[in-house]
Amino acid sequence: MKYVDEYRNGDAARQLADAIARTVTRPWTIMEVCGGQTHTIVKYGIDRVLPPQVELVHGPGCPVCVTSLETIDRAHAIAALPEVTFCSFGDMLRVPGSRGDLLQLKAQGSDVRVIYSPLDAVNLAAANPTRQVVFFAIGFETTAPPNGMAVWTARKRRLTNFSVLVSHVLVPPMIEALLEAPDNRVQAILGPGHVCTVMGCGEYEPLARRYGVPIVVTGFELLDLLEGVLRTVQQLEAGRAEVENQYARAVRPEGNPASRQLIDDVFEVCDRKWRGIGLVPRSGFKLRSEYRDYDAERIFAVDNIQTQESSVCISGQVLKGLRKPHDCPAFGKQCTPQMPLGTTMVSAEGACAAYFAYGRHLETQPARRELALQNGKACD
Amino acid sequence: MCLGIPGKVIEAYRENDLLMGKIDFSGIRKGVCLEHVPQAQPGDYVLVHVGFALSILDAEEAGRVFDFLKEMNQLEELEVPPP
Numbered sequence: 001m002k003y004v005d006e007y008r009n010g011d012a013a014r015q016l017a018d019a020i021a022r023t024v025t026r027p028w029t030i031m032e033v034c035g036g037q038t039h040t041i042v043k044y045g046i047d048r049v050l051p052p053q054v055e056l057v058h059g060p061g062c063p064v065c066v067t068s069l070e071t072i073d074r075a076h077a078i079a080a081l082p083e084v085t086f087c088s089f090g091d092m093l094r095v096p097g098s099r100g101d102l103l104q105l106k107a108q109g110s111d112v113r114v115i116y117s118p119l120d121a122v123n124l125a126a127a128n129p130t131r132q133v134v135f136f137a138i139g140f141e142t143t144a145p146p147n148g149m150a151v152w153t154a155r156k157r158r159l160t161n162f163s164v165l166v167s168h169v170l171v172p173p174m175i176e177a178l179l180e181a182p183d184n185r186v187q188a189i190l191g192p193g194h195v196c197t198v199m200g201c202g203e204y205e206p207l208a209r210r211y212g213v214p215i216v217v218t219g220f221e222l223l224d225l226l227e228g229v230l231r232t233v234q235q236l237e238a239g240r241a242e243v244e245n246q247y248a249r250a251v252r253p254e255g256n257p258a259s260r261q262l263i264d265d266v267f268e269v270c271d272r273k274w275r276g277i278g279l280v281p282r283s284g285f286k287l288r289s290e291y292r293d294y295d296a297e298r299i300f301a302v303d304n305i306q307t308q309e310s311s312v313c314i315s316g317q318v319l320k321g322l323r324k325p326h327d328c329p330a331f332g333k334q335c336t337p338q339m340p341l342g343t344t345m346v347s348a349e350g351a352c353a354a355y356f357a358y359g360r361h362l363e364t365q366p367a368r369r370e371l372a373l374q375n376g377k378a379c380d
Numbered sequence: 381m382c383l384g385i386p387g388k389v390i391e392a393y394r395e396n397d398l399l400m401g402k403i404d405f406s407g408i409r410k411g412v413c414l415e416h417v418p419q420a421q422p423g424d425y426v427l428v429h430v431g432f433a434l435s436i437l438d439a440e441e442a443g444r445v446f447d448f449l450k451e452m453n454q455l456e457e458l459e460v461p462p463p
Contacts, residue, residue, distance in 0.1 A: 001386070001405070001406045002386065002388070002425065003386035003425055003437055003442060004385075004386060006442075006446075007445075012445075012446070012449055015449055015452060016449075019452065036383060089430070116430065116431055117413070117430050117431025117432065118430065118431070119398075119413060119431060120431070123396075142384070142429055142434070143429065143430060145416055145432060145434065146413070146429065146430045146431065146432040149398075149413065149415060149432070153396065153397075153398060156397070157396065193384075194384045194427070194429060194434070197384070197427060197434045197435040198434055220384070223445055227445050227448075248438065248441040248444065249437050249438050249439075249441040249442035249444075250384070250427050250434075250435045250437055250438075251435070252435070256416055256417070256434060256435060258415070258416040258417075258418070259416045259434065262416070
């Protein structure tokens with residue numbers, strides 16, 4: 001696949017890894033924001049091939065993982081209503097709420113549908129006028145334009161049976177909260193590549209300045225992550241703290257102006273509770289009041305949400321980069337992708353799921369310091 | 381969730397009054413909303429997330445990491461496909 005395969009070249013990866021090793025003179029702690037970046041790191045064993053002084057800490061860039069338990073329980077309550085056709089991205093279906101998940105609701109007879117694109121939910125509403133179609137609109141800024149367009153186009157088509165349950169989260173306030181925390185060890189950040197295709201890089205300049213951390217906006221393939229780390233350690237070693245754009249083939253400094261305009265038209269900033277982290281002020285999007293007729297939270301007054309988290313799960317600490325999955329006593333034992341205790345194991349982008357998928361729960365001794373390659377080519 | 385996949389624009393069309401594109405992902409074709417990249421032309425590659433094109437991929441920038449590796453003077457023996 002073009003724009004994919006060339007970024008998985010094993011020999012180029014080794015060269016970048018060697019360049020990193022030559023550059024580093026002292027310990028550095030770098031956080032990659034996105035769950036997709038975590039997956040690439042674990043899949044290729046990038047964290048193991050880097051020099052030991054470089055520690056990669058996994059960030060909370062997994063929107064499935066950080067959707068609050070209250071919101072999940074509210075989604076389940078709405079999905080259970082007989083008149084509702086509840087549409088969701090696939091990875092939300094097995095997120096554990098206080099009592100079960102959407103897939104279990106579907107098994108019990110609720111009308112729960114997996115969709116690929118938010119527009120699919122709109123078309124479903126148009127084709128089924130007797131059903132109340134509710135779309136679970138979660139995600140970071142990357143998903144806000146598609147989710148926003150769904151609401152915008154539903155209003156344009158004058159649909160009266162479509163609504164969205166919104167739980168968007170924003171990256172910059174979350175980074176600020178992490179850097180402000182007294183136990184923060186993160187010295188540099190690999191920024192969210194796809195979020196920045198929408199929002200641009202400008203929001204990260206004040207963070208780099210205020211906290212003295214380099215922020216390198218990074219892509220998701222093997223060479224992207226290695227180049228991102230290389231550019232980051234170059235800054236750290238030189239005492240610089242600037243925003244750089246490693247993912248320039250997809251990210252423009254100003255982002256996508258049409259997407260940003262649509263976001264402004266449909267959403268406004270609000271406080272948001274992050275599962276495992278807590279309330280982060282002004283860190284979410286909600287629908288503007290002009291779109292209140294499409295706001296499922298308002299339309300379906302579901303009360304008495306009483307939440308209950310697993311007492312064993314340490315997802316919150318994993319999301320903040322304070323613990324790694326293998327620090328959890330339940331990892332790979334009571335907690336597996338088939339029977340997840342928490343969100344970081346359920347989500348395709350969760351750190352625990354990544355570690356499990358690439359066999360870290362089976363290891364009894366540290367792996368050899370080699371990229372996970374076969375015949376000089378990066379594995380798929 | 382933040383999965384962004386590159387795909388090639390085959391042709392543009394309108395559906396429900398939205399600008400859409402038929403996008404090719406190595407042989408699999410899907411309808412993708414092009415409203416936010418209206419300037420995308422057939423032959424361009426776009427980054428697609430949940431059925432939406434968010435960005436047009438820049439071929440020149442795409443080759444940049446390989447220029448850097450060339451500068452490291454060790455690329456001659458590699459078989460890197462042209463972008």
